[in-house]
Amino acid sequence: MSFPWAQQYQPVNPFMRWMDEKLPLPRLVYNAIGGGYPVPRNLNYMWNFGVLAGFCLVLQIVTGIVLAMHYASNATVAFASTEHIMRDVNWGWMLRYAHANGASAFFAVIYLHIFRGFFYSSYKAPREMVWLLGVTIFLLMMATGFMGYVLPWGQMSFWGAKVITGLFGAIPVVGEPIQIWLLGGYAPDNAALNRFFSLHYLLPFVIAGAVILHIWALHLTGSSNPTGVEVKGESDTIPFHPYYTAKDGFGLGVFLLIYCAVLFFGPNMFGHPDNYIEANPLSTPAHIVPEWYFWPFYAILRAFTVDLHIPFTSIVIIEAKLLGVLAMFSAILLWFFLPWLDKGPVRSGHYRPLFRKFFWFGLIPAMLVLFWCGGAPAEEPYVMLSQIATAYYFLHFLVVLPIVSMIERPEPLPYSITEAVLGEDKDAVLGENAEPVGV
Amino acid sequence: MIRLFGILIGLFFAVMALWAFGTGLGTVISDGQLKEATAEHEFHLHPRDAELASDGAFGKWDLAQLQRGFQVYKEVCSACHSLKFVAFRDLAALGYSEAEVKAIAAGFQVPGVDPNTGEATTRPGLPTDYFPSPYPNAVAAAAANNNAIPPDLSLMTKARHDGSNYVYSLLTGYRNVDTFSIDGKKVKEEFPEFATPPNTHFNPYFANLNIAMAPPLTADGQVTYAEGQPAPTVDQMARDVAAFLTWTAEPKKVKRTQVGWPVLGFLLFATILAWMAKNQVWAAIKPKKAKVVQG
Numbered sequence: 001m002s003f004p005w006a007q008q009y010q011p012v013n014p015f016m017r018w019m020d021e022k023l024p025l026p027r028l029v030y031n032a033i034g035g036g037y038p039v040p041r042n043l044n045y046m047w048n049f050g051v052l053a054g055f056c057l058v059l060q061i062v063t064g065i066v067l068a069m070h071y072a073s074n075a076t077v078a079f080a081s082t083e084h085i086m087r088d089v090n091w092g093w094m095l096r097y098a099h100a101n102g103a104s105a106f107f108a109v110i111y112l113h114i115f116r117g118f119f120y121s122s123y124k125a126p127r128e129m130v131w132l133l134g135v136t137i138f139l140l141m142m143a144t145g146f147m148g149y150v151l152p153w154g155q156m157s158f159w160g161a162k163v164i165t166g167l168f169g170a171i172p173v174v175g176e177p178i179q180i181w182l183l184g185g186y187a188p189d190n191a192a193l194n195r196f197f198s199l200h201y202l203l204p205f206v207i208a209g210a211v212i213l214h215i216w217a218l219h220l221t222g223s224s225n226p227t228g229v230e231v232k233g234e235s236d237t238i239p240f241h242p243y244y245t246a247k248d249g250f251g252l253g254v255f256l257l258i259y260c261a262v263l264f265f266g267p268n269m270f271g272h273p274d275n276y277i278e279a280n281p282l283s284t285p286a287h288i289v290p291e292w293y294f295w296p297f298y299a300i301l302r303a304f305t306v307d308l309h310i311p312f313t314s315i316v317i318i319e320a321k322l323l324g325v326l327a328m329f330s331a332i333l334l335w336f337f338l339p340w341l342d343k344g345p346v347r348s349g350h351y352r353p354l355f356r357k358f359f360w361f362g363l364i365p366a367m368l369v370l371f372w373c374g375g376a377p378a379e380e381p382y383v384m385l386s387q388i389a390t391a392y393y394f395l396h397f398l399v400v401l402p403i404v405s406m407i408e409r410p411e412p413l414p415y416s417i418t419e420a421v422l423g424e425d426k427d428a429v430l431g432e433n434a435e436p437v438g439v
Numbered sequence: 440m441i442r443l444f445g446i447l448i449g450l451f452f453a454v455m456a457l458w459a460f461g462t463g464l465g466t467v468i469s470d471g472q473l474k475e476a477t478a479e480h481e482f483h484l485h486p487r488d489a490e491l492a493s494d495g496a497f498g499k500w501d502l503a504q505l506q507r508g509f510q511v512y513k514e515v516c517s518a519c520h521s522l523k524f525v526a527f528r529d530l531a532a533l534g535y536s537e538a539e540v541k542a543i544a545a546g547f548q549v550p551g552v553d554p555n556t557g558e559a560t561t562r563p564g565l566p567t568d569y570f571p572s573p574y575p576n577a578v579a580a581a582a583a584n585n586n587a588i589p590p591d592l593s594l595m596t597k598a599r600h601d602g603s604n605y606v607y608s609l610l611t612g613y614r615n616v617d618t619f620s621i622d623g624k625k626v627k628e629e630f631p632e633f634a635t636p637p638n639t640h641f642n643p644y645f646a647n648l649n650i651a652m653a654p655p656l657t658a659d660g661q662v663t664y665a666e667g668q669p670a671p672t673v674d675q676m677a678r679d680v681a682a683f684l685t686w687t688a689e690p691k692k693v694k695r696t697q698v699g700w701p702v703l704g705f706l707l708f709a710t711i712l713a714w715m716a717k718n719q720v721w722a723a724i725k726p727k728k729a730k731v732v733q734g
Contacts, residue, residue, distance in 0.1 A: 041724065083524045083594070086691070093691040094698070238724060246717040253710030260706060264699025265496050268597060276598035276688075277590075286646065306459040320459070327452050334448075340441040380463065380473040387460035391453040398449025402442040 003222065005234040007035045032219065038237035039244055040225035042421050046120075047223065047244075048251035049113035054211065055252060056106035061204050063099040067092075071151065073197035075190040078153035079278040097267035103145050104270045105259045107293035110138060114335075119359055120228060121347040126221045128339040133214040135335045137207055142294070142332075144203040147196040149291055150188070154275030159288045161188040161196070167301070170322040187281055227420045228347030229413055236417035287377045295374025296367055301328040302378055303390040327390065334397050341397065344405035346413065354408045358400050366392040478630040482621060484643040489607035489681045496696050500686065502534040507664055508683025509533060511676050514662050515655050516592060519584065521572035524593035525687050528566040532690060540566050547571055585638040587651030596681070596688040603685045608644040610677035613654040616641035 009030040011017045020027055030036045070089050072081040085092035114134070117123055123131035146164060150157045165188070169179040184191025222231055231237055238244075262269065270292055274285045290298050304324035307316045318326075334341075349356045366389040373386035414420035467473055492501035509530065512522065527544035535543065544564035549571045551562035564571070573589075574580035580588045596602030616635050619626050626633055626648075635641045639649040659672045669675050685692065 080524070086689070087524065087529070093689075093695065097695075242720045243724070246713070246720040250710065250713040250717045253706060253713045257703065257706045257710060260699065260702050264695055264702060267695070273598050273600050273602065276594040303456050304459055306455070306462050308455060323455055327456075330448065330452065334445070337441055337445060341445050343442075380467060384460055384463045384467070387456045387463065391456040391460070394449045394452040394456070398445040399453070402445060 003038045003231065003234075003237065005237075006031070006038050007239055009034075009036055032215065033245070034241045035239040037219065037240040038231075038234075039223050039240050040231060040236060040417050041238045041243075042225050042227065042417050043223065043244070043247075044226050045247075045251060046112070046116040046226075048248055049109050049116060051248040052109045052251060052255050053106065053113055055255075056102060056109055057204065057207060057211065060099060060102050060106060061208070063095050063102060064201070064204065067095055067099055068201060071197075073151065073194050075153060075193050075279070078151065078193060082152040094263075097263050101259065101263050101267055101270065103148060103291070104262075104293065105255070106141065107145065109255070110141065111293070114138065115364075118363070119349040120224060120226060121342060121344070121349070121352075122224045123338045124342065124344075124347050125339065127218070127224060129217040130214060130221070131339060132336060133210055133217055135332070137210045137214060138335075139332065140203055140207045140210060144200060144207065145291065145293065147200040147203075149275075150193065150196045151200060152275060153193060153279045155277045155279055155283070155285050156272045156275040156288070156290075158188055158279035158281065159285055160290055161192060163288055164290075165192075167325045167328075170319070170325045172322070188279075224347065225417060226348060226350065227414055227417055228351065229415075229417055229420070232416045233418075289375055292371075292375060295372075296370035297328050297331055297374070299370040299374035299382075299386040300331050300390045300393065301325065302374075302383065303327070303387045305383065305387075327394075331393060334394075338397070338401075342401045342405045344408060344410070346410040351411045351413055352404075352408055353411060354404050355401075358396060358404060362392060362400070363396050365389075366396065478626055478633040479647050481624075481629065482619070482626045482643055482648060483646065484608070484612070484621075486601045486604035486608040486644060487611075489604045489678050491603055491678070491682050491685060493682065493685055493693055494603070496699070498693055498696060500532075500693050501682065503668065504679050504682045505533045505686050506535070507668055507671075507676075508679035508681070508686075510664070511656075511662050511680040512592070512683055515676075516680065517570070517573060519573055519580075519589040519652075520592045521574075521589075522570035522593050522687060523572060523591050524569070526567060526569045527564055529690060533686070537566075544568060585651060587638075589652070592684055592687065594688045596685045598688075602688065603681050605644065606684055607677050607681035609642060609650070610654075610656055610680065611674055612642045612644040614641055614643060619643065 009020070009024075009027045011020050011026065016026060019025070027036075067085060070081065070085045070092060072078060082096070085096050087093075089095070117131065117134070146160070150161045161183075165179050165182050168182060169175045171178060180186060182192075183189075184195060222237075225231075272289065289295070301324040304320050304327055307320045308318040308323060309316045344352065344355070346352055349359055369385050369389040370393065373382040373389070376382040415424075492499055492504065512520075527540055527547075530540050530543060531537070544566050547564040547568075547570065548561040549564045549568045551560050552558070553560045572580075574583065577588055590598075596606055599605045616633075617627055619641065633648075635649050639651055640653055641648060642650045656673045656676050659670070661673075662671050662676055664671045689695075
């Protein structure tokens with residue numbers, strides 16, 4: 001699709017030739033994930049996570065559709081219908097654990113996919129659109145994951161819904177009407193549960209659509225690679241099939257081993273015990289925490305404990321709660337601007353000494369601290385730690401990254417992907433006499 | 440322009456977060472401690488191991504123990520606690536015969552409708568019925584228990600951290616608040632303010648140390664076990680009912696781990712094959728010192 005030397009689809013079987021004339025679907029697949037898609041030959045295992053994310057999406061849709069056949073989205077029976085699935089539906093326990101832990105697996109894979117993008121600056125031109133669509137998918141996933149967690153109608157479902165929709169209540173003037181409108185009432189109840197179920201069923205298909213656009217945009221430029229050097233010639237690429245289908249097959253096996261180990265031997269390790277208590281609007285849990293994949297952003301939300309006020313007066317400009325909400329949304333939305341914040345010409349972190357230091361000793365520790373504090377109770381030392389990590393998080397993306405990209409002196413890049421893989425050819429004049437590598 | 444806006448926004452949020460940090464740090468310094476020490480934090484105990492047969496990745500149900508635990512539930516717990524997600528038919532999994540299940544069900548009165556008048560009444564249970572609640576509604580439950588509603592027990596061991604061990608520890612964990620100590624520190628000396636309010640009972644395994652439930656298992660032999668079963672000490676009865684509630688919370692627990700092993704075995708085999716296939720495919724273009732061999 002993207003390079004002139006891509007292998008052409010040549011159907012041999014008469015039926016496939018007929019099909020190719022009438023509806024070239026096999027050709028589309030061949031060009032998308034078959035021999036017709038030339039991929040840089042040097043991708044490491046960090047490039048497995050896109051395929052794994054796609055697998056997770058299919059897994060969630062398939063298990064989710066079957067669960068929906070047995071689930072009842074009515075506040076009076078939702079909790080009981082979940083238990084009905086766990087006890088009476090044939091293999092229902094496995095379906096539900098597969099779906100609940102599938103969400104965790106999906107987010108784990110997506111976080112690795114996103115941080116791959118951060119380290120190798122995959123967001124940079126010419127792949128801005130791939131990145132923008134990716135962040136959109138992540139936002140859709142967060143909405144889907146949040147609404148899915150509400151459906152069992154346990155204590156954390158109810159109080160999580162209350163806290164998250166309460167965030168909109170922090171908006172001045174229109175906040176409260178918006179919150180009531182979102183919930184269809186003053187508190188989460190049947191109206192909220194029903195619309196969450198409806199949207200939880202809808203959004204995965206929106207995600208699937210966005211994934212198609214994500215892959216389409218990717219195929220226009222071709223995949224990035226660990227050197228960040230663009231493909232220069234045929235010797236830099238190999239066909240997706242069989243090389244990366246084989247590599248992704250192995251990656252999928254490792255993924256499934258970990259996923260099934262959790263599914264069969266610790267299916268509740270990512271859940272909260274309180275969600276096995278039926279929702280009760282009159283009893284607030286001691287610690288309301290969202291699912292683990294929201295912890296970093298939950299920590300940012302809670303880090304803002306001081307109103308923006310004019311010092312030494314009580315004149316409040318922005319309340320702490322609204323600041324937290326703004327910061328939490330900004331923390332994700334700023335990812336949309338990364339291609340224009342980080343304008344350095346070199347992509348890969350391997351050749352960016354200063355960027356690399358900030359990545360490994362700044363961003364990663366800050367994210368881990370936020371992750372840890374987001375799941376902890378809102379007490380010291382967690383609040384103070386999350387405040388420092390939050391400050392660094394914003395400084396990293398909005399201040400450090402733009403400045404580093406301006407002042408950094410990157411290390412010398414390899415001439416080409418082929419050279420990075422095979423080593424410099426001393427006998428050859430740079431860039432000449434290089435024979436294409438047969439595949 | 441985007442970068443300029445970005446830097447300003449980034450600095451704004453960073454300054455606000457650090458401002459909040461400074462305020463928090465000021466509080467910590469003026470208080471001289473990170474957070475206030477509380478009796479709930481210092482004297483709360485983590486559950487003791489109930490050592491159930493169903494524990495772990497190779498766990499199995501001990502059917503005799505589950506039946507003893509059911510007996511404890513029926514004779515002690517069911518006076519106050521419902522078990523609403525469990526049906527009598529489910530008890531067949533504990534090794535009861537069809538006739539025994541029918542007899543157990545018939546021993547409970549469940550809500551019914553008088554076939555002649557249509558009035559609400561009760562009738563003996565059938566295997567398809569679920570365990571009835573001891574109270575007609577939550578108000579009645581609260582009224583009978585000093586305003587503390589006894590929770591449903593169906594999911595109790597999943598609804599608490601380390602639930603099976605928690606149930607066992609809680610039932611055997613009632614202590615005298617005046618003499619209770621950890622590492623020689625008495626709760627009453629460390630926290631003179633700490634009190635056990637009326638109608639509550641001191642139990643260090645309970646989250647806030649004071650539980651509304653009076654000790655339900657008070658004497659050895661409170662439940663009479665069948666011939667050939669272990670002596671019904673308080674410890675044994677607590678263990679047995681913890682085992683039973685582990686089963687009610689997740690009747691498919693043992694099946695889950697039993698299915699898990701072959702699945703993992705198959706996946707391991709498939710993954711090794713995938714690894715070998717990948718190596719074979721990639722061998723043709725493996726980087727070598729010299730020119731690459733044609734694939």
